[in-house]
Amino acid sequence: MTRDHVPPTRPAGLGVTPVAQGRSTLSWHASEDNVGVSGYEVRHNDRAWVAASGLSHVFTGLTEGIVNKFQVRARDHAGNTSIPASLTVSLEDVTPPGKPGTPVVNNLTGTSVTLSWAAATDNVAVTGYLVSLDQSSPVVVSGTSHAFSNLKEATTYHVEVKARDAAGNLSDGAAVTFSTKDVTAPSRPGTPVVSDLSGSSATLSWTPSTDNVAVTGYIISLNNGSPVYITNPRHIFNGLREVTAYTAVINAYDAAGNFSPGTSVTFSTRDATKPTQPTGLVAGNVSTRAAALIWNRSSDNVGVTGYEILRDGQFIDTTKDSTPGYLAIGLIAGNVYQFSVRAIDAAGNQSETSASVRVSTPPIGPPRNVRTSVRPTRIDLAWNRPEDAIGLLGYRIEADDFNGSYRKVETPAQSVSLTLLKASTEYTVSISAHDASQFYGEPLMLKVTTPAN
Structure with a gap:
């Protein structure tokens, strides 16, 4: 028998599918042979030939996106192989990258x-x-x-x-x-206003701050002490010390921890402690118009600045300083008064009122040492002041014959002339001193007879 030396025809119509998960299918049209094609062999990128089944072959382990050379040849029963048919392609990369790590x-x-x-x-x-x-x-x-x-x-x-x-x-x-972070600080709070100030407390209020997001609250410190965190633009300090200076510093802050520039105010608590009650009030050197008052000095947590004088329960005057003494003037002779005092300090605190002291002014006595000069129609009089008289304003002189002849004269002097009198007449003459309150003292009485013409 003659040996078959004729190879099959070269396969035609090569095609390849896109790579998916490293796999791609190569397909072709059937070859012809003088006796008969027994099968096909394929290879990838010049590697070893492998037998294929039918008119296609699945290649595995491929890489997308690179140049791939596929070849196929027909083989007959005599072992003759056709000229290889080649297909060089760059397989499309359709596999997406893996997901990046979370940013x-x-x-x-x-x-x-x-x-x-x-x-x-x-x-x-x-x-x-x-x-x-x-x-x-x-x-x-x-x-x-x-x-x-x-x-x-x-x-x-x-x-x-x-x-x-x-x-x-x-x-x-x-x-x-x-x-993103909030790095903008709130605006500076308004200058604090102090109200309801007492000896132990103070209320501070201020215009609220603004912020690009929101003001969370305020931090307030007193005399560099421990800060207090609050949410509203108002705060009451309690438990303060009397007559003490305090400086309050206020900053606004937001949720990001940004702090505004500080605003501050300095204030002093009030003196709310009243002086002690004056004691030992006595009166001395009492005259018709005046009396000297003295008492024991009061004490105060800051200092006594003076004393208020009360006469018969009514305020009449304040001492010029803290000296525990006062000269009460403007009294009326022959009157009885009740004096009391109370201490005051610079804050206006008043002590309890002292026990009262009774003051009795003596009456105005009669003028003394009267001298007379008498003429038929005139009487000249001169006299000395009443004894111990203080604050006299003048004198009233009256002459009366009780028969239609009467004369009355007011004078600040200590002498007077009574004229237009009747001759050979007995007059009853009285001289009375008086003070600014028109209080008349005891009169000096005398009988004076005018001579005949």
Whole structure:
């Protein structure tokens, strides 16, 4: 029998499917042979020939996106093989990269942030990353970090990172949400206003601060003491010491811990302690118009500034200083008075009123040592002041014959002339001293007879 030396025809119509999960199918049209084709052999990138079944073959372990050379040849029963048919293609990369690591927020400020992430993997190679901020147009970066600037303070942002390969395949997005820091401090609070000030408490209020987000509260310290945190622009301090200077400093703060510049006010608590009650009040050197009062000195937590004088329960005067003495003037002769005193301090605190002292002014006595000079129609009189008389304003002189001849004269002097009298007439003459209150004292009485013409 003659041996078959004729090889089959070369396969035609080669085609290849895209790589999917490292697999691709090569197909071809049937070859012809003078006797008959017994099968086909295939190979990839000049590797060893392997037998194929039918008119196609599935290659595995392929890499997308690189140049691949596929070959197929027909074989007959005599072992003759055709000329190989070749197909060189760059298989399309349709496998997306793996998802990048979740972005990590670094170097966060009020206006910037740096994001970094673990690198993605790909069947071929990752060529870069698309980073988008709040669904804006993505930024393409080659590395595994990116910095955003010119952000808004205290604002929440959403960032998504996708890996990309040379074929344009995109991975699933890795996302993170962050908020920029609030780095703007609240405005300075208004200057505090002090109200309801007492010896042990004070109320402070001020115009509220403003903030780019919100004022959380205020921190207030007194004389550099432990701070107090409050939420409203008003605070009451209790348990303060009397007559003590305090400086309050107030700062506003927000939720981010930003503190405003401080505003301050200095105030002093009031003196709320009254002086002690004066004791030992006595009166001396009592005259018709005056009396000297003295008493034991009062004490005070700050200092007694003076004493208020009360006469018959009514305030009449205040001493000029803290000396425990007072000269009561303007009294009326022959009257009885009740004097008392109370101490005062610079804050206006009044002590309890002292026990009262009784003062009796003596009456105004009669003028003394009267001298007379008598003429038929005239009587000249002169006299000395009453004994111990103080504050006399004048004298009233009356002459009466009790028969129609009467004369009355008021004079500040200690002498007077009574004229237009009747001759050979007996007159009863009285001289009375009086003070500014028109209180008349005991009169001096005498009989004077005018001579005949």
